[in-house]
Amino acid sequence: MSLRFTIEELSEYVEEIFPQIKDDFEILEISELGSRVRLNVTFKHLRPGNTVSGPSIFYLVDCSAYMAVCANLGKEALAVTTNCSIDFMRKPAGEKDLIAICELLKVGQSLVVADSKVYSDGIEKPVARATITYSIPPKI
Amino acid sequence: MSLRFTIEELSEYVEEIFPQIKDDFEILEISELGSRVRLNVTFKHLRPGNTVSGPSIFYLVDCSAYMAVCANLGKEALAVTTNCSIDFMRKPAGEKDLIAICELLKVGQSLVVADSKVYSDGIEKPVARATITYSIPPKI
Amino acid sequence: MSLRFTIEELSEYVEEIFPQIKDDFEILEISELGSRVRLNVTFKHLRPGNTVSGPSIFYLVDCSAYMAVCANLGKEALAVTTNCSIDFMRKPAGEKDLIAICELLKVGQSLVVADSKVYSDGIEKPVARATITYSIPPKI
Amino acid sequence: MSLRFTIEELSEYVEEIFPQIKDDFEILEISELGSRVRLNVTFKHLRPGNTVSGPSIFYLVDCSAYMAVCANLGKEALAVTTNCSIDFMRKPAGEKDLIAICELLKVGQSLVVADSKVYSDGIEKPVARATITYSIPPKI
Numbered sequence: 001m002s003l004r005f006t007i008e009e010l011s012e013y014v015e016e017i018f019p020q021i022k023d024d025f026e027i028l029e030i031s032e033l034g035s036r037v038r039l040n041v042t043f044k045h046l047r048p049g050n051t052v053s054g055p056s057i058f059y060l061v062d063c064s065a066y067m068a069v070c071a072n073l074g075k076e077a078l079a080v081t082t083n084c085s086i087d088f089m090r091k092p093a094g095e096k097d098l099i100a101i102c103e104l105l106k107v108g109q110s111l112v113v114a115d116s117k118v119y120s121d122g123i124e125k126p127v128a129r130a131t132i133t134y135s136i137p138p139k140i
Numbered sequence: 141m142s143l144r145f146t147i148e149e150l151s152e153y154v155e156e157i158f159p160q161i162k163d164d165f166e167i168l169e170i171s172e173l174g175s176r177v178r179l180n181v182t183f184k185h186l187r188p189g190n191t192v193s194g195p196s197i198f199y200l201v202d203c204s205a206y207m208a209v210c211a212n213l214g215k216e217a218l219a220v221t222t223n224c225s226i227d228f229m230r231k232p233a234g235e236k237d238l239i240a241i242c243e244l245l246k247v248g249q250s251l252v253v254a255d256s257k258v259y260s261d262g263i264e265k266p267v268a269r270a271t272i273t274y275s276i277p278p279k280i
Numbered sequence: 281m282s283l284r285f286t287i288e289e290l291s292e293y294v295e296e297i298f299p300q301i302k303d304d305f306e307i308l309e310i311s312e313l314g315s316r317v318r319l320n321v322t323f324k325h326l327r328p329g330n331t332v333s334g335p336s337i338f339y340l341v342d343c344s345a346y347m348a349v350c351a352n353l354g355k356e357a358l359a360v361t362t363n364c365s366i367d368f369m370r371k372p373a374g375e376k377d378l379i380a381i382c383e384l385l386k387v388g389q390s391l392v393v394a395d396s397k398v399y400s401d402g403i404e405k406p407v408a409r410a411t412i413t414y415s416i417p418p419k420i
Numbered sequence: 421m422s423l424r425f426t427i428e429e430l431s432e433y434v435e436e437i438f439p440q441i442k443d444d445f446e447i448l449e450i451s452e453l454g455s456r457v458r459l460n461v462t463f464k465h466l467r468p469g470n471t472v473s474g475p476s477i478f479y480l481v482d483c484s485a486y487m488a489v490c491a492n493l494g495k496e497a498l499a500v501t502t503n504c505s506i507d508f509m510r511k512p513a514g515e516k517d518l519i520a521i522c523e524l525l526k527v528g529q530s531l532v533v534a535d536s537k538v539y540s541d542g543i544e545k546p547v548a549r550a551t552i553t554y555s556i557p558p559k560i
């Protein structure tokens with residue numbers, strides 16, 4: 001399986017079809033194994049206590065898994081998130097970006113399973129972990 | 141256990157400490173059993189395909205559970221989300237608001253467990269379901 | 281959609297193909313909405329502290345969802361569990377059977393999502409809740 | 421943090437308090453990072469299709485996390501499983517034992533989070549992954 005996009009092409013494609021997420025993310029790496037994606041943390045991502053909100057962490061997790069799926073399966077895949085379980089383990093620092101490292105655990109005919117660990121940039125222990133399942137509709 | 145807030149007081153309190161979420165939500169109901177909360181769906185909540193994005197649904201689920209916890213345990217509780225599992229079951233309509241109905245399943249000394257079902261306003265079958273766990277730090 | 285089995289037929293069918301579970305379960309109810317199943321709690325289901333073990337609760341959850349899926353989709357469905365999230369909320373009594381009430385939330389072409397709540401027989405508040413996803417392989 | 425048990429001591433302790441699981445498991449490794457545990461697969465762990473049942477996989481996941489927690493926190497910890505999310509990704513071979521590799525992701529004052537990957541002995545790709553949360557009651 002070879003990649004369907006370069007980082008530049010994938011960034012452009014996603015911003016084209018999904019303008020709402022523009023400027024939020026930077027794709028750092030894509031490969032057959034997964035992806036690495038940065039969330040550019042700004043005021044809108046914070047919650048009280050100078051930390052990043054849970055929904056912003058979920059947003060990054062979902063995005064990192066989507067980037068990994070898209071890079072490997074291409075535009076046609078129309079993958080739909082069906083399930084996510086997420087554990088919030090440590091409080092992220094509000095003044096640091098978040099980095100998600102996503103690993104594809106299974107790329108099946110109808111289901112893709114990916115794990116994503118989220119870090120405050122430069123900090124060793126993860127702030128969150130998540131598993132996401134995508135359903136791939138059958139080709140007609 | 142009696143409620144610590146009226147709907148008006150809780151709305152004001154949340155908007156005061158958490159200005160980022162202003163205008164996104166309307167609290168429709170709070171009780172000892174849970175909460176009912178509306179997400180005012182606007183362009184920023186959508187994703188390609190004229191539907192509401194997964195992170196926006198998560199955002200509503202988290203908010204509905206927080207409202208239920210806050211209404212019952214008060215400001216002092218400092219509840220922190222530790223875990224969420226969410227199933228996306230049907231595609232929401234992009235032009236309808238979302239309504240979350242949150243049910244408190246357990247209100248323990250150190251953990252609260254809540255279920256939330258999310259509906260496109262006026263549609264019978266849920267678009268998503270989620271279970272959220274909050275950790276309540278011990279009082280000192 | 282009408283049921284593919286009576287309770288008696290389904291009990292016989294499951295025990296025939298799956299002798300390991302014989303005597304563990306009693307199907308109390310099956311319908312288009314879900315199922316109600318009893319775990320006959322014996323010594324092998326217990327763990328220290330005179331309570332039912334987590335794996336035994338999972339076993340009942342999985343069985344209640346399988347019964348609901350099988351009753352509605354029939355033998356041919358070959359449904360495979362792909363995901364389960366489970367919350368253990370209260371300690372079950374070791375001397376009481378467990379009852380699972382399973383509700384089908386989505387019966388789609390390729391995925392079935394079911395919720396199951398587990399009770400100590402005769403006790404009002406649930407000891408556990410779970411959501412299970414089944415994948416239905418495409419018919420050839 | 422140093423380990424509270426050797427493998428031999430932990431095996432003896434667990435079999436003493438929990439005779440139901442005798443002969444099912446072999447602890448292969450315990451460390452500050454986690455554990456590695458074997459499920460000795462026999463007829464009772466199988467389901468139709470010559471494969472290991474989902475509840476048996478859950479049983480191994482739960483056990484591998486308990487061994488890791490117990491090795492690090494000691495007998496007094498009284499850790500209670502509060503949540504598990506599990507993904508079944510590939511069909512295990514019925515004639516092979518299962519090996520769980522458990523990694524402790526967070527060992528906090530009140531919550532422990534552990535990831536467990538499950539393999540058919542000798543096969544590279546995991547058959548399942550799971551995340552388990554334990555609640556540690558406060559010491560009095």
